[in-house]
Amino acid sequence: MMVRFLRSGKWELVGIFVISAVAASLLAAFMWVALSNQFSTANLKLLSGIVLLLVSGAFGYWAAQRIGRRLDTLHLALKQVVNGNYEMRINGEGHSSFSEIYQEFNTLVQDMETKMKLLQRMGEEKILIESASNEAAVLEERKRLARDLHDTVSQQLFAIHMCASSLPKLSEANPPQAASVMNQLIDMSNLAQKQMRNFIAQLRPMELEGRTLQEALDKWFPDFCRQNQIQGMLEWRLRDQLSEAKEHQLFLIIQEAMANVVKHAKAQNCTLTLTENERQLVMMLIDDGAGFKADEVKSGSYGLSTMQERAQKLGGGADIVSKVGSGTRVKVTIPKIYKGEQET
DSSP states (O other), rough: OOOHHHHHHHHHHHHHHHHHHHHHHHHHHHHHHTTTTSSSHHHHHHHHHHHHHHHHHHHHHHHHHHHEEEEEEEHHHHHHHHTTTTTTTOTTTTOOOOOEEEEEHHHHHHHHHHHHHHHHHHHHHHHHHHHHHHHHHHHHHHHHHHHIIIIIIIIHHHHHHHHHHHHHGGGGGGGHHHHHHHHHHHHHHHHHHHHHHHHHHTTTTTTTTOOOHHHHHHHHHHHHHHHTTOEEEEEEESSOOOOOHHHHHHHHHHHHHHHHIIIOOSSSSEEEEEEOSSSEEEEEEEEEEEOOGGGGOOOOOGGHHHHHHHHTTTEEEEEEEEOOTTEEEEEEESOOOOOOGGOO
16 A cells, blocks of 8 residues: 555655756746846746745645645544444545555555454354353352352351450450450441341343343442442433343443442442444443552453453453542543444
8 A cells, every 4th residue: 555655655755856946947038038137147046946946846746735634634534443433434536646555544444444343243243152151050050159258257247246346355455455456346247237237139031141241230330329328320321122142241331330339449339321423332431539640550450351351352451540639541442343232
């Protein structure tokens, strides 16, 4: 593509500069003849040189603008594709030196769109196949883990709580220290019990069972926020029905992101938004928690790797933006290319 551009663009520039040289020479010659009786030879040479510079500069500026506009068109089209607009095409009519480039660009984007549709369709099919084949095993494993958590962690936490409650008896020996230890242990036990309840709740069968994503979130999201003392707001702005695979992956991503809000962010408020544009589905979760520095977080922490993998199965991506003291924003985007059963 670049070689063809250089070849075609080279000859176009050569033609422009030849024309500018001829035009400048003819104009200079005309001025020489017309003004030969009024100016001296030295002045005529100076005027001719000025005319040559002005005409050449004007043609050079026009050529730069001409080529610059075409490069800007190509640059803007590339930015559209980078942002997920695989329907972008460039009309190359009237641009002889760029027509082949534009045509190859259109072919490339069309191939990318076709491959992205195939990738997303295969990803959805794989998700549904894995979900169907592993559903029984996953459900049984969740139940087993829930029982183990209840029989081990819950009893251990209860013992901690009992020990902490008995500490006031030690206050006779060292009242200030005993009171401090007692309060710390009670707080720790209460927090651990709340975390255990969250683990058990997450291991229950999928809330999507027999529901759409919107119906599941309308029930699950406020319950989760209430159990964890978080003021949550859910904004649903999707118009089209999602495929089963997209709903499944989005729900798991949201569960992971909300678990991070409780575990890491220590937030009091959060907003979950699901919206869309012509090209993408967008899930955004914003909290007002403690935030963190990106360079201080270990690779894979905050569930980013898990969310990224789930989004990538559908051709999308996930990223986290955070600042200490200013909360965290989780953004997941999924291209609207393959529409499942709606597409033939």
